[in-house]
Amino acid sequence: MALLVASELAVRQVGGTGVPGALPVLQHLTLWLGFLGAAYAAREGKLLAIASSGLFPAGAWREAAAIFAGIVGSAVSVLLARASAEMVRLDREAGGEVALGIPIWVAELVLPLAFSILALRLAWMASPLWRGRALAALGLVGGLVLSQYPLWSEGAPKVAGLVVLLLGAIAGTPLFVLLGGAAVWLFLTDGVPITAVPIESYRLAVHPTLPSIPLFTLTGFLLAESKAAIRLLALFRAAVGWLPGGTAVVTAMLCAFFTTFTGGSGVTILALGALLFQTLSAERYRERFSLGLLTSSGALGLLYPPALPLIFYGIVASVPIPDLFKAGILPGTLMVLAVSAWGLREGRLSKISGQPFVGRELARAAWDAKWEIGLPVVIVSLMLSGRATTVEAAGASVVYAAVVGLLVHRDIAWRRLPHVLRECVLVVGGVLLILGVALGLTSYMVDAQVPMRLLDWAQANISSPWVFLLALNLLLLVVGCLMDIFSAIAVVVPLIVPLALAYGVDPVHLGIIFIANLELGFLTPPVGVNLFLASYRFERPMSEIIRAVLPFLLILALGVLVITYVPWLTLAFLDR
Numbered sequence: 001m002a003l004l005v006a007s008e009l010a011v012r013q014v015g016g017t018g019v020p021g022a023l024p025v026l027q028h029l030t031l032w033l034g035f036l037g038a039a040y041a042a043r044e045g046k047l048l049a050i051a052s053s054g055l056f057p058a059g060a061w062r063e064a065a066a067i068f069a070g071i072v073g074s075a076v077s078v079l080l081a082r083a084s085a086e087m088v089r090l091d092r093e094a095g096g097e098v099a100l101g102i103p104i105w106v107a108e109l110v111l112p113l114a115f116s117i118l119a120l121r122l123a124w125m126a127s128p129l130w131r132g133r134a135l136a137a138l139g140l141v142g143g144l145v146l147s148q149y150p151l152w153s154e155g156a157p158k159v160a161g162l163v164v165l166l167l168g169a170i171a172g173t174p175l176f177v178l179l180g181g182a183a184v185w186l187f188l189t190d191g192v193p194i195t196a197v198p199i200e201s202y203r204l205a206v207h208p209t210l211p212s213i214p215l216f217t218l219t220g221f222l223l224a225e226s227k228a229a230i231r232l233l234a235l236f237r238a239a240v241g242w243l244p245g246g247t248a249v250v251t252a253m254l255c256a257f258f259t260t261f262t263g264g265s266g267v268t269i270l271a272l273g274a275l276l277f278q279t280l281s282a283e284r285y286r287e288r289f290s291l292g293l294l295t296s297s298g299a300l301g302l303l304y305p306p307a308l309p310l311i312f313y314g315i316v317a318s319v320p321i322p323d324l325f326k327a328g329i330l331p332g333t334l335m336v337l338a339v340s341a342w343g344l345r346e347g348r349l350s351k352i353s354g355q356p357f358v359g360r361e362l363a364r365a366a367w368d369a370k371w372e373i374g375l376p377v378v379i380v381s382l383m384l385s386g387r388a389t390t391v392e393a394a395g396a397s398v399v400y401a402a403v404v405g406l407l408v409h410r411d412i413a414w415r416r417l418p419h420v421l422r423e424c425v426l427v428v429g430g431v432l433l434i435l436g437v438a439l440g441l442t443s444y445m446v447d448a449q450v451p452m453r454l455l456d457w458a459q460a461n462i463s464s465p466w467v468f469l470l471a472l473n474l475l476l477l478v479v480g481c482l483m484d485i486f487s488a489i490a491v492v493v494p495l496i497v498p499l500a501l502a503y504g505v506d507p508v509h510l511g512i513i514f515i516a517n518l519e520l521g522f523l524t525p526p527v528g529v530n531l532f533l534a535s536y537r538f539e540r541p542m543s544e545i546i547r548a549v550l551p552f553l554l555i556l557a558l559g560v561l562v563i564t565y566v567p568w569l570t571l572a573f574l575d576r
Contacts, residue, residue: 001029002215002402005395009388021099023208026391028098028107031205033214034436035114037429038176042121046426047174048434048484055170063132065171070126070136072168076181077119078143080437083184084111084198111198114433119143122173146188153188161185179487180437186444200443201436208391209315213308214428215394220262221424222401223372224271226411231369232257233279238365242357245347247283249340251276252297256336259301260376261397269298269530273537289346292548295534296556297339299522302485302515303332305380306397309485309518311390312435313511316493321390322383326573327508331516331563338559339552371404431486438490451498458499465503469564472496473517480521484529488518509570516560523553 008022041047056062092105119140126136146153153161162182169178183197204210223229236250243249254276258268273294280290302309305325314321346352366373379397382388388396405412412420445451462468479488493514500510522530525546534549535542563569 002395002398005392006399009392024099026211027206030211032110034432035110037425038433039114039117041426041430042118048430049174050169067126067132067135069168069171069173070123071139073122073173073177074119074139075143076177077115079147079184081112081115082147083194087195087198154191156189158189176433176437179441183440183444197440200439204436204439212390212394215398218424219397219401221420222405225420226405228372229272232372235365235369238362241355245344248343252336252339255297256301260304260307269533269537288548292552295530295549296552298530299519302519303328309515312489317497319507323508324511327512327570330569331512335559338555434487435490438487442494451495455498468503476517480518481524485518509567512570513564516563520556520560523549
């Protein structure tokens with residue numbers, strides 16, 4: 001995919017018309033990558049979930065929870081597989097081509113295939129015992145029966161099915177089951193064909209900008225596999241390490257850089273946590289401060305170009321992505337500066353002296369890290385100059401990172417490249433699966449006029465735009481700690497965009513508010529995802545991580561309020 005899109009960009013730069021059929025082929029490769037990646041993530045047990053059966057006491061309760069989660073997950077997956085197969089049948093009868101003579105229905109076959117694999121996998125993994133697997137297989141039977149006789153559910157209580165799905169999520173079934181199952185059940189009870197859900201998944205997958213998400217994700221994984229972190233750490237320490245608390249500032253900057261490319265703070269914490277924790281400990285920073293700094297810094301960077309949440313918000317809200325990239329620069333810098341300022345305070349209180357500033361060392365470190373520094377410059381320059389689309393810039397970033405890691409620095413061993421690709425596919429597959437089914441749920445809510453009802457309620461009860469923004473902050477804080485950032489965008493953005501427009505909030509400003517709040521949600525107890533990842537990575541109790549994060553949570557919350565109520569920060573670089 002990266003070579004295809006980079007070739008398209010290169011051909012155009014020399015006056016050609018591009019590679020024939022490149023964009024539609026790339027879009028459908030993204031479809032296959034996402035859904036086969038989701039099947040692979042299921043095999044590895046890496047599908048995103050709100051909870052796990054580990055919440056239940058070991059023994060019969062935990063076994064029962066896992067089996068129940070398997071029943072619910074396999075039933076929903078069968079329904080989605082049957083709906084996808086029906087979509088393929090209809091498109092086969094209608095005809096049409098992707099490009100280069102490839103029929104659309106052939107490209108769509110991956111949906112019923114992937115959902116079928118997911119159904120079997122979820123039933124199989126429900127228990128290590130054949131008895132448990134046989135019970136979980138009841139979900140397969142139930143899904144087949146309901147898909148064959150959908151009229152049985154027409155007019156059934158909506159709440160009953162949603163409660164079952166929620167209980168399944170608590171028991172440990174993957175998040176896509178909760179979102180996709182809710183969409184399927186709501187359509188069934190209204191007597192609407194459930195093909196609406198895979199149709200929305202397909203529409204998302206063939207969006208012209210979506211291939212940039214897996215491509216930028218791969219760029220981040222290539223950077224994490226290389227020694228880019230060590231070179232950038234040396235550069236930032238040479239630049240600001242002379243300050244008391246300078247290493248804390250370096251930590252915030254380095255984490256922001258990596259999170260920008262990986263699209264999720266989890267990768268940053270897992271990839272850089274050990275290196276940065278050792279560095280902070282060696283300079284005598286308090287352990288609690290170090291844990292809080294690393295956990296919170298892992299959420300920085302989501303507002304800088306080319307952060308993946310910015311791209312996906314632009315897709316869902318139909319907002320120009322270059323505008324979002326410009327808008328996120330100052331708010332992103334504010335968040336980094338807020339965390340850095342707390343680090344400087346820690347340095348002064350703990351009397352941690354900085355290293356002497358040596359211009360020669362800074363020049364040497366800058367030369368060593370020139371390729372890493374050049375990457376964001378190349379990407380942003382390509383996009384903002386209009387010489388490349390978002391997808392083309394993403395493809396160029398993959399080629400750039402691969403060439404630097406494999407050939408220039410030779411940090412990445414060729415034998416490790418398949419591992420990097422597999423890890424990337426695990427993340428991309430899990431995310432794109434959730435996004436596809438989440439848009440099916442959004443489609444139902446739009447059909448049910450939920451946004452208009454919310455608008456009517458808000459206008460009847462909230463008169464001030466400032467009060468609306470405060471209520472939005474509180475809502476997004478809750479959403480951010482319960483859902484991953486991508487599914488939150490897919491489900492919530494279509495609901496709040498009409499509300500924001502009614503209160504005069506600029507859609508670009510809304511996007512930055514949205515992502516800044518979800519960034520904060522990563523750290524919000526009790527279920528902020530960064531808290532769990534930090535507890536796992538640093539082998540510390542969750543309670544200790546929460547105490548360490550609280551000061552940073554308050555600081556970043558103040559930053560979110562400033563971003564919300566000072567729109568100039570967002571709109572300064574836009575022609576408004």
